[in-house]
Amino acid sequence: MSLDRPSVSGLAIQTQHLSAVLDDALILRDLSVQIPRASWTSIVGPNGAGKSTLLKALAGLMASDGTIQLLGQAVDEISRREKARCLSWLGQSQSAAEDMRVWDVVMLGRLPHQAWLAAPSAEDYAAVEQALRDTQAWQWRERSLAQLSGGERQRVLLARALAVQAEVLLMDEPLANLDPPHQADWMALVRQLVAQGKTVISVLHEISFALQADYLMIMQHGRLVHQGRCKDIESHQALCEVFEHRIAIHPVAGQWVALPN
Template sequence: MSVLAIENLSASLSGRRVVDGVSLTVGKGSFTGLIGPNGAGKSTFLRACLGLVPASGRIHLDGVDLAGLRAADRARHIAYLPQERETAWAMSVEAVVALGRLPHHARFAAPSDRDRAAVEAALARMDLSAFRKRAVTSLSGGERARVLIARALAQETPVLLADEPLAGLDPQHQIALMRLFRELAEEGRIVVASMHDLTLAARWCDRLLLLNGGRPHAEGRPEAVLTAQTIEDVYKVEAFIGTATGGLVVQPVDLSQKRKEEDHG
């Protein structure tokens, strides 16, 4: 069984500790939501897992030290969907998605049948087949987001890390993406995605890691992590917590009383 083990991960930016001693162990078939307020360290945590920022700690996948791998080798183990979605070149959608196959073959090698099949599957899964010849620069922000998700899918790695993948998507595509991540987990992948929508995190993730100030505040099943007290302590808001169509609903409704008092001196 595949296991991603992150132990005591810490990272600093501009001399300030942004991620401080975070550990997370997730197994094959899991979809973990990384939640927390702005500035909690979610993006830096994901980037540190990929070696994109200097960090200390241990990151292993099935005993393989990912931090010790070359970037190209690491890309065969972990796919990454960054928060930034700007595209500078007018490449076709199909060409951008095909970039996800680069870690799997030698430089300048012609695409294999498996490469073409992976690209086709990713385009279909993200409902982009009709867009394949369109320049990615001509697409809307939400459409570009789906292209980059398809690129990560085409990479066919056992682990997918996604930073704010729901940003810029309409409700239909947000839910479709959460369904997709759940399906990928059920197919045997490990998915870790940062997000702000607590209801979507609660309904589709099997586990949540709540960061606050760069440190782990709570981890576990959504119903154990997303309590009224925890939400008030971390987010400084009051929230409605209930159920609908068999799932948890978490809706912030107002600033907490303590935050109101702080705002009014």
């Protein structure tokens, strides 16, 4: 692996011997990873590699064995409320009630910051507005989810994740239902978040977008087969190998892209 070895204080997430079982099948197999803070890491690999399962395990959404540290602290030592403040989640099947207003859906992201049954604060309102504007969903704030297309809903759910203002954001297939311009907007937003010191970890099927990240985690059969910088030739070679050399990595206009081989 060509990943730099930051100190524990420089890590957003660290796992040791992480394993997970789903429906009596071993999905994750002894994963030990280090994800640097203030960076964008993309998790890639063939279908069934365990990418989404890994993200769910990191989010605490499924049982797992092994250890997980979040921002230098064991996750089982962090309260639910504090964890919800520093870790934000955008999942594939995440949704909300069809009759909910867009504004109210995004305000759900502020619950970890609010006292029980307390009214939203000025900071909550500001965070929700900023998230809606950042995802270009502000104009729909009074509409219900039922009135939105799939791509529009995805941007609202992304806004809900952003409204948490967490230090670490986990995103599973965030480009689903987005057209190319809004996919480009998402990537620009991720770069903005990283510049602000946030850590983004994304599962992506769009390999060319994944290659724009800082780091790649390449999975196969529930194992981590390579972790390194996206620009490294070793990362490109490992990527081509897990996809059976059906893709090739090429430089195009100063970026690396994956094309059919």
